[in-house]
Amino acid sequence: MRIDSIDLFYAAMPEVTLEADGSQDALLVRVVGDDGSVGWGECEASPLTSISAFVTPRSHGVCQPVSASCIGEEVNTPADIYRISALVARNSMDLLQAAHTWSGIEMALWDLLGRKLEQPVWRLLGYSQSYKKTVYASMLMGEDPQSTYQLAAKAVKDGFKAVKFGWGGYGEKDPAIDAEHVMAAREGIGPDATLLIDAGQIWEDDVEQAALRVPALQSARVTWLEEPFFADSFQSYASLATRPSTVAIAGGEAAHTEKMAMNLIDFGKVKFIQIDAARIGGIGPSKKVADYAVQKGVTYVNHTFTSHLALSASMQAFAGLAEHKICEYPAEPKSLAVDISSNHLKPDAQGEILAPDAPGLGIEVNLAGLTPYLRKVEILIDGKEVFKSPDLVI
């Protein structure tokens, strides 16, 4: 089939706060084939900028809008999706935001193709089975250790077997206070659940600042310390990762190319590689990173803080890897992220979820639910409309 149209929908909460909560807005992508088939995807963060990267006038031959490489292309096999990805990489080489825009479109193409071929995306990627994943509740650190304790206790009561805390000032305070938060989190979840800590790049490239927090992380039996440094501070990552410690180092969510993630494995020496399919260029490059992780003895983890459409998309790349068991799960999303889809991947009694065994991504976009959140964007250049938010109803 041929790609007939690609529609971008900007949705947001009525109020978007300064919390590090990525579920406050969304850019949804609908791809329609010339046979009427429909697929959906989602781009991560800053919808207006990603819309602009789709429609921007070209600056030159390798700074073309993302739209130039996909509208009108044939998509009949996975190889077609990889082929169009290569076109985007070439034609939008100098357009930095292109990777984020393309990610949502690429996802939608896998959804479209899976629905057309009546196969789940993970099967199109070569997996014969989708394995259950243990979800971790991804949460912002409490305002004080007591709040962190309560959040942790509630997450376990809600059925989570693993919990991650981060942001909310972690790493900026006295290491002793950071340690209190970490110990409170361990007390809150009890001795058996998995505890993860996310530093959100707070120490930039300062290895010693990170190292100061490691003893408390060890005491609390934290499985990984995530993103201690800038995304590409590989020397700092490697320096911390190769020190003797029971705490593994994790990172990778900012990777906007598959090579960037592979470099974090090779040069940053991380033990968990966390990929956001909505940033790295979609599901295809995520799968390549998963293959590389297997080869290098590194564990693949999804990075997801938005809707269950994005969650399903982010699970496809490692759905068939039984031993790559842990899975990020937005535990307290804003209502937008819930209302985007009519079905959801709810953890079972073991705190596990499964990438759907259904055509495409297996998630149904809830048009009625989405409608109240839509924001109307218009972009004009010299009075001529280059973008206008499309209608949800085809």
Add this chain to the structure above:
Amino acid sequence: MRIDSIDLFYAAMPEVTLEADGSQDALLVRVVGDDGSVGWGECEASPLTSISAFVTPRSHGVCQPVSASCIGEEVNTPADIYRISALVARNSMDLLQAAHTWSGIEMALWDLLGRKLEQPVWRLLGYSQSYKKTVYASMLMGEDPQSTYQLAAKAVKDGFKAVKFGWGGYGEKDPAIDAEHVMAAREGIGPDATLLIDAGQIWEDDVEQAALRVPALQSARVTWLEEPFFADSFQSYASLATRPSTVAIAGGEAAHTEKMAMNLIDFGKVKFIQIDAARIGGIGPSKKVADYAVQKGVTYVNHTFTSHLALSASMQAFAGLAEHKICEYPAEPKSLAVDISSNHLKPDAQGEILAPDAPGLGIEVNLAGLTPYLRKVEILIDGKEVFKSPDLVI
């Protein structure tokens, strides 16, 4: 002084072609201080996308528009510019395009500060002198070897002591044809001039495709082979760079963080690091890469394909490094790139130019010259204007 306003001006040629010619459009940045001081800068590529990254509604605490971190900030010393850069890096962490947008603003802040303090920017960076640079004419490969020969001969006749050819199909053809182009270029420039070849990422990460071209590059005494691979294919870079050859490997123009450039030095083993100040986050991070290059025995080179405002900005970081002698110079820019400024950095009889010994960047923006190229942008969200192209006249 306090930053009162930041204005973004999108300018373009009447027709923007598919040539790999970055001089076809521009995004100019004007920063005005609360004492009326003015500074100018320029962002690289896709003006509409970079404008959107400046004004986009925030998605969350670390995906804020670039404007949120700079309007109203105090700028009295170079340390203030580094401080605001760190704010942008933090507050716009998840906004990929932010680095490109910020680059032009950062340049304008150095220009503003230099004019206020009546110092050239290179002196504010700590250099006591600006050394002459040998410019190389940066040109697209001819359609056939004969055209390449003629272009090469003309460049030398025009006074250039160094010439770079690239794009226009180089690397996609039979290696024998590529070799003919390279030999024609050497014949055209004669035995004494410096010859450089730019592969423009054409071999993606295929080391053997690159290696096939190296014998011809050696025969033609090519100084460097530039960007053989994707910007972050460090393993491929290192594999090619560590083979015995007289041809050095160059790269780095795509770096949008200083770490990315440092990684290309450390892990990619390049011998020339090429930095575009209009992409990496401006002049401050460029200077940090220059310092690192000196420390690692690597030669720093600017990457510039646009106006002389961008050229001067790109020279500041290595203006004081006498031994880092070679400098990219857009030899055949479109009229826009010429008309942006009223003064220009013209090569002398030795084919050399000097970063101006004048306040700021030492380049005067030509308001009358720029006017015919201006494109008017309007962005509305829910009917409310979030951006409208400002007036050139204050």
